[in-house]
Amino acid sequence: MVRSNPLMIWWALSGTGTRQVSKTETATARPLTSRQLAALIGVSQSAISRAFTPGSSISSDLRSKILMAARDYGYRPNAIASMLTTRRTNIVGVVVSDMQNPFYPALLAQLTQGLQAAGLQSLFFNISPGASIEDQLHAIRTYNVDAVVIISATVLNERMLTWATEGRRSILLNRLGHEDITTVCCDNTLGFRSLVDHLFETGRRRIGYVAGFTTSGVGLVRYSAFTTRLAELGMRLVGTSTRQAYTHEAGRLSTLDLIPLEPDAIVYASDILALGGIETIRMAGRAKDIAVTGFDDIPMASWPGYSLTTYRQPVREIVDRTVELLLATDIGPPQRHTLQGELMIRATTDPAGWADVPPSA
Amino acid sequence: MVRSNPLMIWWALSGTGTRQVSKTETATARPLTSRQLAALIGVSQSAISRAFTPGSSISSDLRSKILMAARDYGYRPNAIASMLTTRRTNIVGVVVSDMQNPFYPALLAQLTQGLQAAGLQSLFFNISPGASIEDQLHAIRTYNVDAVVIISATVLNERMLTWATEGRRSILLNRLGHEDITTVCCDNTLGFRSLVDHLFETGRRRIGYVAGFTTSGVGLVRYSAFTTRLAELGMRLVGTSTRQAYTHEAGRLSTLDLIPLEPDAIVYASDILALGGIETIRMAGRAKDIAVTGFDDIPMASWPGYSLTTYRQPVREIVDRTVELLLATDIGPPQRHTLQGELMIRATTDPAGWADVPPSA
DNA sequence: ATTTCCTATGAATGCGATTTCATTGCAATG
DNA sequence: CATTGCAATGAAATCGCATTCATAGGAAAT
Missing domain, CATH: 1.10.260.40 (lambda repressor-like DNA-binding domains)
Structure with missing residues (x-):
């Protein structure tokens, strides 16, 4: 027109x-x-x-x-x-801290779409190393956003969080252990129990674990669910390693620590770690013996070259629930929403072993 | 500044x-x-x-x-x-359309950081399949953003673009062929010439090409630079294939078309395509003969398991230039900014061949 | 000492909507 | 026919800050 x-x-x-x-x-x-x-x-x-x-x-x-x-x-x-x-902006502040991990761009993309569909716009606050956290939190308040959605706020401490979200509807995605803020989170406990169960059923008994952050709420819950189920099933934890990061490189390096301990499976706290682990295991020529599991189900996990067994985070459901909570007319006290994902069984836990050759010379 | x-x-x-x-x-x-x-x-x-x-x-x-x-x-x-x-919001509308390709989250993360450092906030407009384009363009105008940065607006046609950006400072990243809007873009021509040169120097002569979109400005420029240099050096184009998408799967499938044509190298229009191609080539056991090049230098390209030769897009420079243009006090006529990237030589163009074994059984 | 010229301040006027309040007209009721 | 009630409209008062205008008080200049 x-x-x-x-x-x-x-x-x-x-x-x-x-x-x-x-x-x-x-x-x-x-x-x-x-x-x-x-x-x-x-x-x-x-x-x-x-x-x-x-x-x-x-x-x-x-x-x-x-x-x-x-x-x-x-x-x-x-x-x-x-x-x-x-005094309503129809703007939701979206706080992101970790764009390295491919899971978050995916979540972010869906979240912004979900918000848009509900008539809400997303104002981005990038709290990453190199950005000034103080300025960003400050901006959240002066721009009067209606609500705040925080995606994996590993960088923010409790006080910053409460200050930034004070007086406005706010939701924490994929983080646990905050009393004051409503959280929407995948069922990490169920997820790791499912993964361990699956390893048990496929005959694995000597398990290694590679963690991301060992300090965050989610990190603790995942590890705890893992070890608990391990004990229940009488499986053995051969060792744990971490580089305090959710990156491919951290996965590679941590796996180097574990291989000498002769595990028959390694459970990774996230897919990106597992992808790194796969690489190290291939280089070591151990893919025939060592099963691998991840967590998230990022797009790469289903690439034929990886075919990673993992637990799918219910991104769609997380987004839907989040939008629903933001639109709800009455806000009650902070709630915990735990959504169930889905076990994705692929090649890396095949009892017959998967590819045992380094992909690159 | x-x-x-x-x-x-x-x-x-x-x-x-x-x-x-x-x-x-x-x-x-x-x-x-x-x-x-x-x-x-x-x-x-x-x-x-x-x-x-x-x-x-x-x-x-x-x-x-x-x-x-x-x-x-x-x-x-x-x-x-x-x-x-x-009448100034200090808000920049960031229009994103393709979050599948890992290059864009990376660019996006850096862009928002660059804007933040300059005191600007980013309001997100996700123009993806499933989102209502009309609503989003409409929102761009009613929210009175100071400026608009459009990242890979393959979805938008010329008329939508001009309408959405009318009357406000706006910049198109990584897109060519728009007269009315200032563009900031990697030097695609130089990039593809460098890649072809490198293949020539390493002894490759029979080249295949895998394109993403063949309709977009960038797609055309890449292909044209590629074929031109090929001709100049007297190399042979054995075939071209596309699935009209920049995805891993498109890379896999297109490569299947090319392998029968016996190329000794395949040039991919982007890294994500190349990663898919690597997979197909490995499955075919042809990594010893077929060199592979990508474009972008996404994080995965440098993972040891891929070690993909590619041309790095100067993301930092693109962001810096963009911010600079947004802050400039005087806006002249629409300009073309072309920034030079860097050839990243890795294993996939090694004359000795790279890994020739499928990574997964 | 007088004039001039700034600088620092307060009062007042929008910015472009939403919302309350007052008013009008018309239908329904007794 | 007079009265009540409601729906539709306009006038006017915000909303919280930026900015123009007017003014008081000094410092500088004469």
Whole structure:
């Protein structure tokens, strides 16, 4: 709908613009305001506002007249102005700290889509090494976001968290151990129990474990679920290793520690660690003996070259629940939402062994 | 260059933490307004505003008095309100369409960090299949973002683009062929010429090509640079294949088409395609004969298990240039910025061949 | 000492909507 | 027919800050 716009003419004649309108400077043409539109079609400014406010007291005749005029003149309500009076921004602050781990971009993409579908925009706060955490938390408050969703806030301590989220709806994704904030999290315990069960059923008994962060809530829960189930089934924990990171390299290195301990399976705290582990195990030519499991089910896990047995995080459900909580009219006390994932059995736990040759010379 | 940001001042004076907040700051209580603070310490509201506005006419005595009071009472300027008067939001709309390709999350992470460092926030617009493009473009305008950065807008057509970006500073990353918008892009031509040169020098002569989108500007430029250099060096193009996508699977499938043509090297339009190709080539046991090159240098390319020869996109430089352009005070006509990357020589072009065994049974 | 010129400040005026309040007209009721 | 009640509309008052305007008080200049 590229129709010639009376607005431009109006502005040109109105004399408000003493600036020279250059070709590149169309930026300065200010959009029509509700008052101007009202004047143009001879109604009150209130009427314009009502026409755009569902459920307000206005006749459908007048409303449609206004909406058509708005379309013709290219008027659209200024969101900033309405934020000021309604004190609602329809903006959700999304705090991200770890974009290295491929799981998070995937989660992020779905989350923003889910929010968009609900009419919410996402304002990004990147809390990563190199970014100023203080400034970002500060911005969360001055921009008056309606809500805050924190994705894996391993960087934030409890006090920062409560300060940043104070007074606004907020949800912590994939993190545990915070009393004051509602959390939505995959069922890590069930996940690791399933993985151990699967290893047991496929005949593995001597298990190694590679952790990411051993300090975070999720990290602890995963390890604890793992060891508990191991003990219940009478399996042996041959060793644990960590590099305090969820990266491919950390997976490679930690696996080097474990191989000498002769495990017949290694459980990794996340897929990205497991992918690193696969590489080390292949280099060592041990793929025939050592089963591998991950956690997350990132896209790479299902690539034929890896075919990693893992536990799928229910990303869709996490996102849906999150959006649902954000839209709920009544906010109760902080809640814990635990969503069930799914065991994805692939080649790396095949009792017959998987590829035992290093992929690269 | 860092834009002077009122918030910086606040933080500078606020100390490193240990805010002494009066207990009056309950969640339900509305935040203090400048007028209230003014009344509390007996100055005018204008003074409060000036205290937070760098370069405004105010004595340093009064300013520091106000800033300290602000800290004590927990006052902070309401960004929404100031947007209304200044007509500047300090928000950049970031339009993303393809989060599947790992290159984009990486670019995105760096971009948001670069913007943050310059005092700009990023509002996300996810234009992906499943999201309503119309709604998102609409939102870009009603939220009055200061600028728009579009990352790989393969989904948007020319008319949508101009409509969405009309009247605001906007930059297109990694896309070519748009006259009206400033673009910042890696030097694709140089990149593909370098790759071909490298293949020539390492003795390859029969080359295959796997494309992503063959319709996009970047896709065309890459292919054209590739074939041109091939001809110049008298090398032979044995075949081309595409699945119209930049995915691992597309790489796998396209490679299946090419292998029967007996190439001694395959050039892929991007790393993610090449990774898929590596898999197919390994399965076929042809890694000894077929060299592989990618483009982007995503993290996975340097994993030992792949060790993919590729051309690094200068992400840091792209981000820096973008931020610089956004902060520039004078906007000229649309410009083309082409930044040079770097040839990353790894194992997949080793004349001796790389791993020739399928990594997974 | 008088004039001039700044600088620092306060008062007042928007920014562009939402929302309350008051008013009008018309239908329904007695 | 008079009265009540409701729906639709306009006028006016915010919302919280930025900025212009007006002014008081000094310092500098004469």
